[in-house]
Amino acid sequence: MKGWPAHQEAVDRLGASFKRIPAGDRVRLAKKTSNLFRPRDESVTGLDVSGLDGVIDIDIDALTADVQGMCTYEDLVAETLPRGLMPYVVPQLKTITLGGAVTGLGIESTSFRSGLPHESVLEMDILTGSGEIVTAAPEGDHADLFDAFPNSYGSLGYATRLRIKLEVVPARASLRHVRVADANAAVKTIEVIADTGEWEGVRVDALDGTAFSPDEIYLTLAQFTNDAPGKPSDYTGQQIYYKSIQTRETDSMTMEQYIWRWDTDWFWCSGAFGAQNKILRRIWPRRWRRSDVYHRLVGLDEKVGLSRLLDRIKKVPGRERVIQDIEVPVDRLPEFLEWFDAEIGMRPVWLCPLRTTRAWPVYPLTPGATYVNAGFWGTVEVPAGSEPGAVNRRIEEAVQRMGGHKSLYSEAFYDQDTFEQMYGGETLAAARRRYDPDGRLSTLYEKAVRNT
Template identity: 80%
Template sequence: MKGWDAHEDAVERLLASYGRIGRGDRIRLAKKTSNLFRPRQGSDSPGLDVSGLDGVITIDAEAQTADVQGMCTYERLVAETLPHGLIPYVVPQLRTITLGGAVTGLGIEATSFRNGLPHESVLEMDILTGSGELVTATTVGEHADLFDAFPNSYGSLGYATRLRIKLEKVPPFVALRHVEVADAAAAVKAIEVISETREWQGERVDGLDGTAFSPDEIYLTLARFTDVEQTTSDYTGQQVFYRSIQLREIDSLTMNDYLWRWDTDWFWCSGAFGAQNRWLRRVWPARYRRSDVYHRLVGLDERLGISTVLDRIKKVPGRERVIQDVEVPVDRLPEFLEWFDAEVGMRPVWLCPLRTTRPWPVYPLTAGEIYVNVGFWGTVEVSAGSPVGAVNQQIEAAVHDLGGHKSLYSEAFYDQKTFEQIYGGDVLAGVRGRYDPEGRLSTLYEKAVRNS
């Protein structure tokens, strides 16, 4: 663990780096890696030095809390908390997502049906604002407005240097049950029952997500955390987790392997790189079968244009990247999937139920209502000369019509008026006026749509 002295030194370096940025330059992080899937404009100005803000400061095992730096990855965070039998309330699926990133960008996982989203277990945050002030924000008090608006603000209100979060006590093992349901309507009924009772057929459910391989092949994966020693599977080697869902109803994992079950193959996206080919997988080092490596391969492809050349050879007229997570009300899930199959045609898709515990102004899901996150990641063929982002714009419209919302980690195409109506534009403007009166930080619209 870092300890408080190291943390204070890192904050001093951060503040010094803020002072070196010219008054006319935008404030941004000096950060080489990202889990975002939207282009970002480069800048010649120096960024904020966050190099020392990547660890756990301290853990209070008795109080079940941790003070964590904003750039700490969940991989590092879990490595520190799990030996105490503790984990964050929500651990996003990918190892290199940072705590600050998940809080300001809305992470999600299988515990979200009972624990909400990562920011809902945050007790307080130290935030560097656009004006260069370091403030401590909590649910009440002088900076409660910043605390409330921070989730889904993606750095447009500042950057969290420290977060105090609640931790959940967990046992060493996870018993899994993959329940096949007849269709999306049956999935909705099961999700509603489990969300209300936290049980299925008399058995406790601690984690809930789903995989829809086709309209009539949908599985809900029910996780039960247990102290009972299990014979566990290993999906960090030659076996692929998402394929096991179709092959076995009952399974077991260690808690650590359960938390990272989706990371090894980036859900199912590793197949695009050949990592699921049994011969190539044998020689692909396990340490390189992880989401951040695949993310870098995507970036390499974008720079070199390999996919574009292959498409030209195969005479593919055009291709659009469709990498999105959306939230729709649970009862509208069948409608969305039917529309999605007809208009987009991408499978599998990931399903993750969630409930927020209170209203959050910049991501206005109705508190207490059940939503389902639908995740789909890949590309689709489009006609030659198709408008940029045409498929993604259709998805935005469909989700909006169904009373849902779209996460902003990937490309967005909303016009500014619509965007600000959906994502709390008036609230953001008021908070920015207080904490960033000179507009040193990019607005949320500039970040999410204009990619600045």
């Protein structure tokens, strides 16, 4: 662990780097990696975040951890699991940072009972656009910043330290892959589990789903236990987790394997790089079977244009990237999936139920109501000369019509008035007037839509 003295040294470096940026220049973090799927303005001066990437301290008695904002969940879990603890919500990809998940909204299979990552945050130290570091908590002088920070994507500042709640967890996860008849049956099952915390008399600690087709939907129910039968499965080798869902009714994993079950194959997206080919998989180094490697391969392809060349050879008229996560009220899920199949036609779709514990103004979901996150990641063929983002625009309109929202880690195309209404424009503006009066940070609309 980092410890407090090392943390303070890193904070001092960060503050010094802010002061070196000429007045009037925009600022942002100097990150070498990102889990975002939208362009970033490389001309903006970066802040020095070296040394802000670890766990500062863990209080086993209080069940809390003080964590630096650039600490990845991979490193965080590596510190907590040996102590029999884990964060309330661990997003499914290893290189997502705690600060990124809180300011950008992470989600995972415990979200139906524990909400989103920011809901287990007790307090945060935030570097604001004015260059100050303030401690924000649910109550006190900076409660307005605490409330507005989730989903602000750095438009209000950057978390240098977060104190989060931890929960006690056993060594294993026992899984049931429950096949349901259709989306309506999935909704009924999700509602029962969200209301009771169990299914058929067995406690459910984590819940997500995989929709392979309209009539092939599985809900994966996990119970955290020390008594899971049999040898735990390992999906970091030749076996592929998402394919096991279709062939196994039950399964078990170590808690670490369960947490990272989706990372090895980036859900199912590793297939685009050949990593699911049996021959290639045997020679593909295990250490390179992980989401951040595939993410870099996507970036490399964008630069060299191999996929564009292959499309020309195949005479594909055009292609649009559709990489999105959206939330709709649980009872609108069947409507959304029916629309999605007819208009977009991508499968599988990841399903992750969630409930928020309180109102959060920049991502306004009804507290206590059940929503379902639908995640879909890939490309679709489009006619030659199609308007850029045409498919994604249709998704935005449909989700809004169905009372939902979409995450902003990928491309967005909203007009500014609609965006401000959906994503707490007045709240953000008030917070920026207080904490970034000179406009040193890009606004949320500039970041999410204009990519500046």
